[in-house]
Amino acid sequence: MSWTPSGPPSPPPVPGPPPMPVAFAGDRADFFRLVQRGAGLELVTLGFYRFWLATDIRRHLWSHTEIDGDAAEYTGRGKELLIGFLVAMAILVPVYLAYFLAGLEAERFKAFASFPLFVFFYVFGQFAIYRARRYRLTRTVWRGVRFWMSGSGWAYAARATLWGLLVMVTLGLALPWRNAALERYKMRHSFYGDLQGSFEGRGWEFFKRGWWLWLLAPIAYLVWPMAPFVYGAFRAVEWRWWLSGIRFGGVRLESTLRKSALIGLYWKVIGWIAFLAAVFAAYLVICSALVASMSGTPFEQFFKSQEFLKSIPLLVLAGLGYLMVVLAINVVMRVYLMRDLWVRIVGSTIVLDIGAAANVSARGELANALGEGFADGLDVAGF
DSSP: OOOOOOOSOOOOOOOOOOOEEEEEOOOHHHHHHHHHHHHHHHHHTTTTTHHHHHHHHHHHHHHTEEETTEEEEEOOOHHHHHHHHHHHHHHHHHHHHHHHHHHHHOHHHHHHHHHHHHHHHHHHHHHHHHHHHHHHHHTEEETTEEEEEOSOHHHHHHHHHHHHHHHHHTTTTTHHHHHHHHHHHHHHTEEETTEEEEEOOOHHHHHHHHHHHHHHHHHHHHSGGGHHHHHHHHHHHHHHHHHHTEEETTEEEEEOOOTTTTHHHHHHHHHHHHHHHHHHHHHHHHHHHHHHHHHTOOHHHHHHTTGGGTOHHHHHHHHHHHHHHHHHHHHHHHIIIIIIHHHHHHHTEEEEOGGGGTTOOOOOOOOOSHHHHHHHHTTOOOO
16 A cells, blocks of 8 residues: 655635725715806806816716725816817707708698608717717726727617617517617727726616516506606616626626615605795795786786786796706706715625726727717717
8 A cells, every 4th residue: 555645735715806895985065066056157157057067077976986095087178068069069950940941841741851850869869879978988087097989979879779679669678688789889899998898788687677667667657656666776777787797808897786776866856846846836926926016916916917928027037036946956956866876876886806907008099079069969968
C-alpha cells in the first residue's frame, strides 16, 4: 500500500465585489425652491425659461445621485435646448399650417388627411424620443467619462412603428415584447466610454409580471379611482424590469422596486390638482363678486344677465388665476413625478460588478439638441 500526501488545502474562492447601492443625497426643500423659482420665471418669460429649468432639474438630480461614492454630472445647457426647440418648430409648424389650410379647403380632405398626419407625428415622435435620449446620454458624465450613443433615429422610428402596429392588432398584448425589442436596440448603441451597453430583459418576463394589469386596464378606464392603482403598479413593474435588464460590459443593474412604490405619488398629484381646482373655483367666485360690486350690479343679476362673459376685468383676472394654477400644478408634478419618483427608483437600485467600469477609456462625441427640441415640441420628452 502506498499513500500520496494531498498537499496544502486549496484556498477558498475569492468573493466578488459586494453589490453597490445607488444613493440620492439631494434635499427636497432645495428642489422645491428650484422648481418654484423656475415656475415664476416661466411666467415672466412666457414659458421660455422651461429650457433652463429642465437643465437645472437634471443637474440637481444627476449631481445628487451617487454610485460608489461618486456622483454623476449633467453638462447640458438651456441654450442648447432652446435652439433645438426653435429648429424643431421651424420644421413642425409648416406641417401644422399645411394641415390647417387643407382643412379650410375641404372638410373631406381634412378627414382623409387626419390618419397620415397621425402616422407622421407618431413616427416623428419616436425619432424624437431616440434623439432626445442620445442628447441626454452624451451630456451625462461619471468619473470623468462620458456616456454616448450611436445608431439611427429613423431606424429606431421604423422599428417602433412596426411594433406599434402589432401592439394595436393584439390589443396591447405585444407591448412587453415591443418594449424589450426597442430597448435592446437603444442599449446596443449606448456606451460608457468604450464599454458597450446591452439589454437582457425579455418580453416574456415583463408579461409575467404585469399580465394581470392588462386585464384590469379596461375596468380602471371605466372606474376611474382604480386608474392610479393600475397605472402606478404598471409603471413600477416596468421600471423594475427595465433597470434589471441594463448592462454595460460586465456592470449590471438590479432593482427591488415594489409594485406599490409609486401608487402614492400619483394619488398625491391627483389630490393636489383637486385642491388647486377648488381654490381656483373659489378665486373665480371672489373675482366675480368683486367685479360685480365695482359695476354696481347685484351678484345674482350679474350672472343672470351674462355680463360676466363680456367683462374684460373678470377675463383678465380669470386668465391670471388660470396661469397661476397651471404653474402650481407643474410644480406639484415636478416635485412628485420627477424628484420623488427619481428618489424611489434610485433607492431601489443596486449596481453589480462595478469594478468592470474601472478601466474605461473615454470615447464618443456630443450630440446636438435637435432631438430634444422635437421631443419638447411633440410633448414626448422625459427626464
